[in-house]
Amino acid sequence: MACAIDVRQLSKLYNGGIKALDGLDLRVKAAKVFAFLGPNGSGKTTLMRILTTQIRPTSGSAYIFGLDTVKSGQEIRKIIGYVPQETSVWLDISGYENLLIYSKIYGVPSKMREKRIQDTLQSMGIEEVADRMVKSYSGGMVRRLEIACALLVGPRILFLDEPTIGLDPSARKAVWENLISFKQEYGTTVFFNTHYMDEADLYSDEIAIIDKGRIVKSGTASELKQSLRSEIIQVYSHDRIGGRVLESIRDLAFVQGVIDNNSHLEIIVGDSETRLPLILDLLRGEGISLERICTAKPTLDDVFLNYAGAIHLKCREEEERGSKPVQA
Amino acid sequence: MALSDSIREMFAMIELEIRRLRHDRTEIYTRAVQPILWLGIFGTIMGRVNAIPTGGLPYIDYITPGVLLQSTIFVSVFYGLTIVWERETGILKRLLVAPTSIYATVIGRSVASGVRAVVQALIIFPVAILLGVKFISNPFYIAAAFIILFLVSGGFAAISILVASIMKTRERFMGLGQALIMPLFFASNALYPVELMPSALQMFAVLNPLTYAVDAVRGLMISGELSKLSIDLLAILIFDVVVFTLASLSFRKIIE
Numbered sequence: 223m224a225c226a227i228d229v230r231q232l233s234k235l236y237n238g239g240i241k242a243l244d245g246l247d248l249r250v251k252a253a254k255v256f257a258f259l260g261p262n263g264s265g266k267t268t269l270m271r272i273l274t275t276q277i278r279p280t281s282g283s284a285y286i287f288g289l290d291t292v293k294s295g296q297e298i299r300k301i302i303g304y305v306p307q308e309t310s311v312w313l314d315i316s317g318y319e320n321l322l323i324y325s326k327i328y329g330v331p332s333k334m335r336e337k338r339i340q341d342t343l344q345s346m347g348i349e350e351v352a353d354r355m356v357k358s359y360s361g362g363m364v365r366r367l368e369i370a371c372a373l374l375v376g377p378r379i380l381f382l383d384e385p386t387i388g389l390d391p392s393a394r395k396a397v398w399e400n401l402i403s404f405k406q407e408y409g410t411t412v413f414f415n416t417h418y419m420d421e422a423d424l425y426s427d428e429i430a431i432i433d434k435g436r437i438v439k440s441g442t443a444s445e446l447k448q449s450l451r452s453e454i455i456q457v458y459s460h461d462r463i464g465g466r467v468l469e470s471i472r473d474l475a476f477v478q479g480v481i482d483n484n485s486h487l488e489i490i491v492g493d494s495e496t497r498l499p500l501i502l503d504l505l506r507g508e509g510i511s512l513e514r515i516c517t518a519k520p521t522l523d524d525v526f527l528n529y530a531g532a533i534h535l536k537c538r539e540e541e542e543r544g545s546k547p548v549q550a
Numbered sequence: 551m552a553l554s555d556s557i558r559e560m561f562a563m564i565e566l567e568i569r570r571l572r573h574d575r576t577e578i579y580t581r582a583v584q585p586i587l588w589l590g591i592f593g594t595i596m597g598r599v600n601a602i603p604t605g606g607l608p609y610i611d612y613i614t615p616g617v618l619l620q621s622t623i624f625v626s627v628f629y630g631l632t633i634v635w636e637r638e639t640g641i642l643k644r645l646l647v648a649p650t651s652i653y654a655t656v657i658g659r660s661v662a663s664g665v666r667a668v669v670q671a672l673i674i675f676p677v678a679i680l681l682g683v684k685f686i687s688n689p690f691y692i693a694a695a696f697i698i699l700f701l702v703s704g705g706f707a708a709i710s711i712l713v714a715s716i717m718k719t720r721e722r723f724m725g726l727g728q729a730l731i732m733p734l735f736f737a738s739n740a741l742y743p744v745e746l747m748p749s750a751l752q753m754f755a756v757l758n759p760l761t762y763a764v765d766a767v768r769g770l771m772i773s774g775e776l777s778k779l780s781i782d783l784l785a786i787l788i789f790d791v792v793v794f795t796l797a798s799l800s801f802r803k804i805i806e
Contacts, residue, residue, distance in 0.1 A: 274647045275647065276643060276646060276647060296649060299647055299648060299649040299650075300649040302647065304643075304644060304647045305640075305644075306640030306643045306644060307640065308638070308639045308640035308643075309639040309640060309641075310639060310640035310641050310643065310644040311641070312566065312570070312641065314570050314573055314574055315566070315569050315570055315573060319569050322565075323562055323565060323566045323569075324648075326558060326559070326561070326562035326565065327559055327562045327563075327645070327648055327650060328648055328649065329555055329558060329559075329649070355573065371644075
């Protein structure tokens with residue numbers, strides 16, 4: 223499969239000695255949705271600005287569909303769509319007029335212009351507000367209009383910098399659903415930066431996590447979650463579990479660790495769904511009367527914190543009750 | 551980048567400006583107040599004194615070209631504020647990621663500002679007639695004068711874009727915008743002949759593009775004296791080429 227983005231040993235040193243990217247390597251396959259995660263200041267926006275030919279790298283190279291971002295900027299600009307983090311439409315004209323001006327700037331042939339504009343308005347679900355002034359739009363509508371402007375030319379790859387920042391959950395959902403259906407129809411590669419783990423989880427085919435200018439982990443959302451290899455089974459019982467029973471749980475081959483919290487036991491396993499019945503059998507066999515059991519699967523948040531921050535694995539229920547998160 | 555692409559992009563920029571104006575003309579009307587005061591009050595009162603040699607022209611007629619130019623240049627110089635705003639939002643980033651040439655973007659925006667400036671002048675023009683200014687009746691001369699207004703304000707819009715790419719923030723830009731216009735206005739032949747100025751200021755007036763613009767517009771609109779028109783035109787064209795080039799060269803820096 224063709225490589226939409228191919229980045230090799232990319233470094234960017236800003237004036238003043240800030241190292242934004244530090245020998246970054248990255249490949250993104252064509253026609254995939256790729257989520258790029260990282261803490262603030264990790265180099266996400268810098269990478270996007272290099273890929274969209276806004277700035278040059280200090281060393282290393284980056285290719286978009288085989289075109290060098292430094293040498294072939296003009297060719298790249300013809301095949302990419304880009305939505306910056308900040309508002310990028312004119313507020314004092316209508317949504318339709320924004321699309322019209324962008325289509326002229328991008329050189330969409332006049333015969334196709336009207337159809338393209340109507341198509342993108344429709345695919346982003348904003349045809350009804352097209353004739354309203356953009357300043358009367360909600361945040362979600364503005365964002366969908368911006369994406370519509372970027373889709374107007376039928377880009378081979380779409381770059382979105384924090385596409386849903388500051389939007390309410392229903393607006394975020396609307397942005398993504400429209401975007402994904404457009405992507406499925408046209409096979410556009412989508413590359414986006416985000417802080418929202420749930421978006422990366424739900425909508426991306428692949429994810430890379432960046433920290434301090436380097437990729438620290440990449441893969442699909444489930445690969446990343448599995449890579450943590452630890453889920454917790456919490457067992458609350460009427461009887462105190464201790465001594466021999468505790469030892470026999472520890473002796474189970476699949477148990478990675480047991481933490482005795484007095485009030486409950488925390489059993490760390492690779493996969494709680496298949497292991498839970500075995501643990502239940504053992505406890506019942508020992509005549510232990512169980513009060514409650516809960517399991518915690520790692521979320522993408524845990525993955526993110528593990529690779530780009532502190533290590534946490536939380537039991538959701540415990541978190542709601544306000545007790546301390548458990549160290550895995 | 552083919553020439554036709556660049557021209558197409560410039561027209562898109564002009565269209566953008568016209569569409570914005572269609573939606574909201576408040577700025578054009580409020581900006582007309584100041585030049586009307588210059589003509590109606592300053593021009594009328596100074597005209598009674600008869601202290602300035604105008605070559606036989608009524609004083610208000612004499613200053614009309616300068617006031618028209620000043621008001622169009624105001625529009626152009628503050629066009630940079632639009633650019634600063636577009637920098638603060640993501641519009642400029644997006645334009646620079648479009649398959650367009652920087653020259654076409656900068657010249658297109660400057661020319662678009664020139665269009666806005668001409669609309670401004672068209673508001674003041676009938677007011678000047680009402681105030682008794684006698685324009686030359688030949689419509690070709692008047693049209694030619696408006697073309698010069700357009701060329702000069704395009705050039706000043708380019709200066710404004712250049713300043714915006716260096717200053718980058720609204721506050722710094724505002725200060726410089728104010729500091730630019732009045733000295734240019736006073737160090738030109740807009741309100742009085744260059745010969746009346748102290749010699750140091752005369753040297754500055756010779757380098758001031760506004761001097762040539764005022765001379766050409768005055769010749770075409772009011773006096774009919776066109777002996778220096780070719781020199782004036784040449785000076786304006788050189789000015790435009792220089793500022794368009796400088797602004798284009800600096801423009802990419804604006805998003806860094």
